[in-house]
Amino acid sequence: xxxxxxxxxxxxxxxxxxxxxxxxxxxxxxxxxxxxxxxxxxxxxxxxxxxxxxxxxxxxxxxxxxxxxxxxxxxxxxxxxxxxxxxxxxxxxxxxxxxxxxxxxxxxxxxxxxxxxxxxxxxxxxxxxxxxxxxxxxxxxxxxxxxxxxxxxxxxxxxxxxxxxxxxxxxx
Numbered sequence: 001x002x003x004x005x006x007x008x009x010x011x012x013x014x015x016x017x018x019x020x021x022x023x024x025x026x027x028x029x030x031x032x033x034x035x036x037x038x039x040x041x042x043x044x045x046x047x048x049x050x051x052x053x054x055x056x057x058x059x060x061x062x063x064x065x066x067x068x069x070x071x072x073x074x075x076x077x078x079x080x081x082x083x084x085x086x087x088x089x090x091x092x093x094x095x096x097x098x099x100x101x102x103x104x105x106x107x108x109x110x111x112x113x114x115x116x117x118x119x120x121x122x123x124x125x126x127x128x129x130x131x132x133x134x135x136x137x138x139x140x141x142x143x144x145x146x147x148x149x150x151x152x153x154x155x156x157x158x159x160x161x162x163x164x165x166x167x168x169x170x171x172x
Contacts, residue, residue, distance in 0.1 A: 020085040030073065032066040058082060 040052045049055045053062045054069035058081045063069040072078055076086055091099075 020080070020083055023079065023084055023086065023088045030070065032070065 035054075042052045048060060048062055049057070051062045053064040054066065055062050056069070056072060056078065059072070059078055061072075063072050079086060
């Protein structure tokens with residue numbers, strides 16, 4: 001048995017090193033929301049691709065939740081199965097400058113400015129204040145309705161005979 005283990009280790013070490021590509025950006029969107037809020041019946045005889053959870057066809061495994069799935073597809077085992085090393089290419093000065101230009105152009109577009117951001121925050125604060133004001137008014141109305149409901153109905157003849165208008169307090 002020891003001989004077989006040594007043979008296995010020596011063949012791995014003596015083989016040519018595998019050249020893997022450096023990491024690159026994903027060119028597809030990871031769909032984590034498609035199963036949000038859905039229930040699924042779990043059966044032990046279902047094939048891996050139809051079991052509950054997220055199925056990785058590259059590694060042929062099932063991951064039970066979206067956070068672990070995201071960790072898996074960004075992890076070492078999955079990246080190696082795709083033929084990538086966990087190292088990234090060193091960016092050149094020109095690539096960094098191009099990236100800054102792209103980001104500058106995106107910032108200069110009319111769709112987003114620093115002022116728009118401040119205006120949106122101010123608008124959201126005003127809407128929140130309006131909601132609070134409406135809640136306070138509703139609360140006051142409910143108190144008034146409750147106070148009106150609590151006053152007992154008085155027979156006007158009895159009240160006149162006793163000499164007062166009602167049993168309620170003078171505070172309102």
